[in-house]
Amino acid sequence: MGRTRTFDTDAAVLAARETFWERGYEETSVPDLEAATGLNRSSLYHSFGSKRGLFDAAVRSYLDEVVRPPLAPLMLDDVAPGALAAYLERVAGWAGTAGRGTGCLLLNAAAGGLAYDEAMSAGIRAYHAELLSALGRGVGAARPELDALAAGELAAELTGSVVAALLLARIDPAAAERLLRLAARRAEPTA
Secondary structure, X not given: OOOOOOOOHHHHHHHHHHXXXXXXXXXXXHHHXXXXXXXXXXXXXXXXXXXXXXXXXXXXXXXHHHHHHHHHXXXXXXXXXXXXXXHHHXXXXXXXXXXXXXXXXXXXXXXXXXXXXXXXXXXXXXXXXXXXXXXXXXXXXXXXXXXHHHHHHHHHHHHHHHHHHHHHOOOOHHHHHHHHHHHHXXXXXXX
16 A cells, blocks of 8 residues: 655645746756755655656646736626737736746747647647637627727737747846737727
8 A cells, every 4th residue: 555645735836836947847847846845756756757747737836826817807608808918018017027927938948949849839839819709709708890800810919929028028028018008909809
């Protein structure tokens, strides 16, 4: 019979998520994860299978706790006209000079060695599709005068601005913030 787990798995995932987010997947060592979580190597491997297993748990946590809550107003049945601009302003503050300067955990992984991992690539494509869908719903509420083609193009443009800004946030938070504030202006509801 195996030993009973005596630690908080969610707390360990959160600590690992913060470490991966700050340092990147490749630059985070197992000793870094041991220090961050307070767990020894055998506990980490027993619970998560590998460093990658722990990273995958951290990514799920990141999507559920960081990415999706700000998108929730854009996924309602009745999206408020100002929800898209509010989302972009929120992300601008988070990615900008008032933020952490860490960018996006998923996009940082894509920019590193995990870009060629099929499971990670599929996850990033799904994240992009979810973001595009949410922003598309926001465009529909904010700019109802646009035809379907123009609305789709604006949603794609704004999604591209979010992705670019979240990549840029790590090296130039002020530029990331400016980009997102410009995007928020483009997303303001029409009268």
